[in-house]
Structures are given as structure tokens and as C-alpha cells.
Amino acid sequence: MNRFGQNLKGIRQSVGLSQFQLAKLLSTTQQRISEWEQGQIEPSLRYLIKLTKVLDVSFEELTDGVLQEN
DSSP: OOHHHHHHHHHHHHTTOOHHHHHHHHTSOHHHHHHHHHTSSOOOHHHHHHHHHHHTOOHHHHHTTGGGGO
16 A cells, blocks of 8 residues: 555544545545555546545645655
8 A cells, every 4th residue: 555545544534434435425436445545546636636625634634755655
């Protein structure tokens, strides 16, 4: 799991949402949430913005440590 995926999963769980619930709020699929959390794909900018709003977190919180992976 990559850093973004860890951040997303941790924040999602801390607000009490399942992958399915988050997917519904974002108008996407549970599979897509799983792929993001597992680092298989990265969300588009559109979804990053939606994630910050739905999860009520800053972009910085969501992406904390991502640049340190390289």
C-alpha cells in the first residue's frame, strides 16, 4: 500500500465510512476506492477535490508523505 492509500484508508476509517459508503458519496465504485487504497491507481484531481470535501480534510492531510516515496 502506498502512502496516499494509507492516508485515505486511515481517514476513511476514522470518519466511520466503509469503502462502499465513500464510493456512493463520490459517485464511483467500491472497487475504485479499493484500488486507490491499495495503490493500484491514483485518483484524478477531480476525485482528490471531492475526497477533501467529503472527508472534511485538507489536501495536505490527504497527501501527507506522498512525495517522500520517491
